[in-house]
Amino acid sequence: MGGGLQEEGKIWYNGEFVDWKEAKVHVLSHGLHYGSGVFEGIRCYATEKGSFIFRLKEHMDRLYRSADLYKMEIPYSKEEVKEAAKETIRINGLDACYIRPIAFYGFHHLGVNPADCPVDCAIAVWRWGAYLGEEALESGIRCTLSPWRRIDPNTLPVTAKATGHYLNSMLAVQDAKERGFDEAIMLDNSGYVAEGPGENIFAVKNAILYTPGAESSILPGITRSSVIELAQDIGYEVVEKPITKEELLSADELFFTGTAAEVSPIREIDNVTIGEGKRGEVTGDIQRKFFDVVNAKEEKYMRWLEPVYE
Numbered sequence: 001m002g003g004g005l006q007e008e009g010k011i012w013y014n015g016e017f018v019d020w021k022e023a024k025v026h027v028l029s030h031g032l033h034y035g036s037g038v039f040e041g042i043r044c045y046a047t048e049k050g051s052f053i054f055r056l057k058e059h060m061d062r063l064y065r066s067a068d069l070y071k072m073e074i075p076y077s078k079e080e081v082k083e084a085a086k087e088t089i090r091i092n093g094l095d096a097c098y099i100r101p102i103a104f105y106g107f108h109h110l111g112v113n114p115a116d117c118p119v120d121c122a123i124a125v126w127r128w129g130a131y132l133g134e135e136a137l138e139s140g141i142r143c144t145l146s147p148w149r150r151i152d153p154n155t156l157p158v159t160a161k162a163t164g165h166y167l168n169s170m171l172a173v174q175d176a177k178e179r180g181f182d183e184a185i186m187l188d189n190s191g192y193v194a195e196g197p198g199e200n201i202f203a204v205k206n207a208i209l210y211t212p213g214a215e216s217s218i219l220p221g222i223t224r225s226s227v228i229e230l231a232q233d234i235g236y237e238v239v240e241k242p243i244t245k246e247e248l249l250s251a252d253e254l255f256f257t258g259t260a261a262e263v264s265p266i267r268e269i270d271n272v273t274i275g276e277g278k279r280g281e282v283t284g285d286i287q288r289k290f291f292d293v294v295n296a297k298e299e300k301y302m303r304w305l306e307p308v309y310e
């Protein structure tokens with residue numbers, strides 16, 4: 001996430017707006033000790049037609065589904081949290097930003113069973129550019145196959161976007177950075193390609209797109225499902241299937257998708273050049289379409305954009 005966050009403005013915290021510096025938790029919060037939280041990462045884009053949140057409904061649906069998978073009851077309706085997200089942007093006077101809603105078990109006792117712990121909720125927003133850098137969107141990034149396997153569905157509900165799950169991502173990112181790469185790619189427990197620590201992955205071969213499906217321990221990304229729809233709309237065939245390491249390394253093109261990464265080409269894996277070692281044609285097509293959509297330039301996809309100031 002780059003540099004430190006600016007400590008200014010307001011954070012929505014349990015139904016109220018509090019100063020950034022006052023949005024604190026107790027050190028004995030359940031969520032801190034056991035990673036028992038669920039969260040979302042959402043983007044709001046500044047466009048010529050105003051500020052729009054990309055697929056807010058789908059992000060809220062995933063937040064509540066993540067909570068359900070952990071039997072956590074968020075004490076606000078989806079509609080209330082949606083409205084709170086928009087109001088947080090307005091109160092902070094932002095036009096483009098990243099939005100981070102989180103719900104976690106708070107302070108009551110420290111038994112592992114969270115029963116009777118309150119569910120605390122917060123929404124923070126901040127200005128944010130390209131996650132992997134503007135340059136990455138054009139030239140692509142250098143990745144490594146992680147020695148850490150992606151968490152397994154027999155261990156954790158991998159489709160939940162839960163705070164504790166990110167220890168797995170953290171280890172993969174730390175290892176990749178230590179070895180001089182921009183980002184990691186994790187395999188699943190069976191050795192098939194899963195995803196990045198915070199991104200889904202697509203391979204292109206002979207102008208067909210391939211991406212790992214639910215059986216590969218992925219987080220069902222909202223950018224991923226958007227890209228599948230947009231690629232099909234352009235006229236590309238998209239196949240969801242387990243992808244081997246060999247298929248990955250011999251792809252014509254590879255790219256990551258994610259709220260943070262948007263559509264980022266991958267030009268190298270462990271010093272093996274992918275395709276021509278730069279953004280490929282298909283990736284370019286998809287990236288253009290994606291940015292047109294989030295920038296409110298495609299009437300057909302305005303249904304994916306939630307206006308903030310209205």
Ligand SMILES: Cc1ncc(COP(=O)(O)O)c(C=O)c1O
Nearest residue numbers: 198199200219221222223258259
């Ligand atoms: C592990 C993981 N995979 C994939 C994604 C991409 O999901 P989305 O496109 O919904 O941001 C994310 C980001 O939320 C993630 O953390």
